[in-house]
Amino acid sequence: MSIRRLVRGTIEWDRLETVFRELAARYDESELRVEFLDADNWLSTPAVVNDRWFVKIVTGQNSLVHALFTGARNLGVFSSGTEGFFEHFADPMEMAEHELEATRRMRDIGVNVPAPIEAFEVDGMGVLVMEYLPEFRSLDDCPPDEVERFAPEVFEALSVMHAHGLAHGDLRGENVLVHDGAVYFIDATSVREDGLAEARSYDLACALGALEPLIGARRAVTAAVEHYSPEELLAGREFLDFVNIRPDHDFDAVEVKAEIEKLAESERE
Structure with a gap:
């Protein structure tokens, strides 16, 4: 198991099923095809659903790791001669909502990003849904x-x-x-x-x-x-x-x- 996967953590299967049942209900899909991505990502569990949606599931462990990373980055920035400028998030939902809003803002000013769709909470986890870009x-x-x-x-x-x-x-x-x-x-x-x-x-x-x-x-x-x-x-x-x-x-x-x-x-x- 890679260090990134260990730090990112593993979500229990019943909690994952709860996320995807909610997703199916929201988008009126009778069947979901889910492909989990072995992405180079510390802070969420990413998946592609029905080759249409890119979904990131953020857990409490991801939120904790983000807080630790933020502290380390701010310390490193301070060592470069300036005050730290990275912000941490209070919980998994805030992490998902921030990325959704940041993606919307970039899209609004003409920067190419996957289309942001929504963020919602399931069982204490933040779930971010965006457009999936095929063949990237x-x-x-x-x-x-x-x-x-x-x-x-x-x-x-x-x-x-x-x-x-x-x-x-x-x-x-x-x-x-x-x-x-x-x-x-x-x-x-x-x-x-x-x-x-x-x-x-x-x-x-x-x-x-x-x-x-x-x-x-x-x-x-x-x-x-x-x-x-x-x-x-x-x-x-x-x-x-x-x-x-x-x-x-x-x-x-x-x-x-x-x-x-x-x-x-x-x-x-």
Whole structure:
């Protein structure tokens, strides 16, 4: 059993049946075909239902793990020289409702996301329902030439979020999906409004960290500068070391910093 599956926990089958009975009743479906996903996910049990709906089931254990992760991330941000800006959720339903609302807000401003449908509570668990995107690939499963082609779109979408007062907060290769020739975003987390400026810099560091192993530091920075100024990239540079110690990132932070500094130096000349 993987550490992620152990931390995520296992939901008893009778509780799962209760969730899917409620889902069938809500959508007037006499039969459900459920495929559980062995996704790289700490914070929910994900499933695809009838090849139409992507369902995330959030338990009390998931909520507790999220609180622990939030504390660790805020401590890491503090070590980077700024106050922590991640928010935790009171319970599983609040986690599901936040992701639903974050997805709606991104969709409203034109960022590609799976269509948000609803969130509801069953037996103390939060259940999030969204559109299922068939035949998608995560960005880190794409070949390098495709990643290089999509990299400017990643930064363009981030810049749209940031211009509208949003931050993703958990940008990783597996949270960027490629579907039907376009880039989609999933799994946005919660940040405090008074920490948005730092959260945007953190987003940039995460995006550069996700792209560097796939296309190299120079190409990642070149894609970023299409939508961000050298000053903004320098602010993101301050979070690179913290991002790199996360278990879901592994990249050459030294090379990324060097490319940002070369870019900033060329702008000063």
